[in-house]
Amino acid sequence: MTISIRSAQEADAMLIARLHFHTWRETYRGLAPQAAFTAVTEEVRLDRWQRMLARKGGEQTILVAEVDGQLAGFGMAGPASHEIFQSRAEIKFLYVGAAFKRRGVGRKLLLHLARHMKEAGYSGVGLGVVAGNSPAITFYDGMRGTRVGNYTDPGPIWRSDNHLYVWEDLPALVAQEEERSF
Template sequence: MTDIAFRSAEASDAEAIARLHVAVWRRTYRDLAPADAFATLDEPYRLKRWQEKLAHPQPDQLVLLAESVGRLVGIGAAGAPSEEAFDSRGEIKFLYVDGEFKRQGIGRRLLKRLALHLSAHRYPGAALSVVEGNHAAAAFYEALGARVIGRHVDAGPIWRSQNIIMAWDGFDELIQ
C-alpha cells in the first residue's frame, strides 16, 4: 500500500480539490448524469464552489485530503446535516478517491476520520446520500455497516438526482 498522508484542506487546495472532484465525479456518473450536468459541472464551476466552501466553512465542517507523495488522491468532507431526513446525524458530504488509488483503504480511512470528527461534535451518527444507480458506493457503505433509511431528490445546481439516504446510528463500525 502506498503511504498516504491525511490533512485538513486549506483555501490554497481548492484548485487541486476541484480537479480531483471533477475527474472522479465524471467517471462515477458517466452513465447516470445527464449531458448538461457534465457540461456545467466542470473544473471552473467546482473551483468556485470549493473556494467558497473553504473560505466560509459551514457549521462543524471538516474537509480532509488524502495525499500520496504530494499528490491529492482523496477528498472527504463532513459537517452539519443538510437534509431533514438525516435527522440529527452529521452528514458525510463528499467522499472521492482517485481511481488509481481505489481499493487501498483510502476511502475507509477518510470515512473513519470524518466519523471521529462528527462524533467529537456530538452527532449521534452519520448519514449521506448516494445517487440511485451508484451501486459501488452503496455497496461500500453497506460493507461498513450503513443502512438505507430513506430517499430524497437532490435539487443540485443542474441535476435533480434521485438519491438513497444511508446512515449509521453510531460510529463504532466506522471508527474500528
Template sequence: MTGIFIRTANIDDAQMIADFHVKVWRHTYQELAPAEAYAVLNEQHRGKMWKQKLSANDSSQVVLIAEIDGRTVGIGAAGRPSESIFGGRGEIKFLYVDPDFKRRGIGRELLAELATHLREMHYQGAALSVVKGNDPAIAFYDALNGRLAGEYIDPGPIWQSQNIVFVWDDVASLIG
C-alpha cells in the first residue's frame, strides 16, 4: 500500500499514542480481557506508561507511528527482550493497527521497520507474544512464518494474560 508514512515517536506523541493504544486494545480485547483490565487500562494509565517509555534514554528501544494522510493508523515498539522465553531475541513489544485500516500492509511495514531496528541493535532474531485467543494476530504472525516457541503468563500489572510466543530466528526474514 502506498501512502503509509512511518516515523519515530517522541515525547510529544505520548498521549496521542496512549489514546490510539486504548482504542485499538479495547477493540481487540473486548471479548478476552477481564472487565477490571478493560476499565483500568485507560487513556490516563496508558498516557503515563507511554510518557515514561518515550522519555527513557534507552537507545535499544524504538517506538514507531504509522500515518496515512496525517492520521495515526498504527503503532509499534521494539527493544531488548523482557522475558527469558524470548531466548535473547529482540522483542517486538507493541504492534497495533487501527481496525479500520487492517489488511492494507500497515502491520507488515511497521514490523519490517521494527525488525530493522532490532537488526541494527545486533539481534539475530525477533520474538513477540500475543494473547491466546487473539486469532487475527495469531494468523498474521503465522502467515509471516513465525514459529511457535512456547507460552507464558504475562505478569500484569492488571491482567495476567495467557500468551503465545512467536519467534523468527533470522530477523532479516521480517524485513524483506
C-alpha cells in the first residue's frame, strides 16, 4: 500500500466533498443533532469545497491523501479560527475514509499539515475534536497531542463541545514524519 500526499486542486472538490459528507455522517452519528444531518447535504459540502479550493493560498494548506491512486483522506490547516488556539495554527479538517482507517493515512496527513504550518512560521498547532469522538481522541493521544482545554465551536448549525489538542513543538512533531521516511 502506497500513501501519497499532495496539495488539493480545484478538480478534487467533488471527491473531497463526497468523502467529507460520508465520513462526517459516520463519525458524528449519535453525536450531532438531526438538524445538522438534514442541513449538511453532499451538495452543501461540494459548494463549500469548491469555494475553499478556488481561493486557497496564503497560509492555508489543503492536502489530499491517496492510496494507490484513490482518495483516502484530506486535511486543511491555516490561521486559527477561534481565540482558544492563541498563536498556534489550526488543523481545521482531518478526515480519513472508513476503508483507509488504521493504515497510517491520518498520521501522514497530520504530519504533512504540521510541516506546512511550520514552514508558514508557526511554532505550534492545535485542533478541536468533538467531545465523544472516541476514535479521534485515541488517535490524537497516540500522536502525542496534549489536551489543554475545551471550547464550543460556534458553527452555524451545530454548536459542538470540543476538546483542544495541541502540539507546541512543531519541529518535534515534523521529525516523526522524517523518522518514518527511512
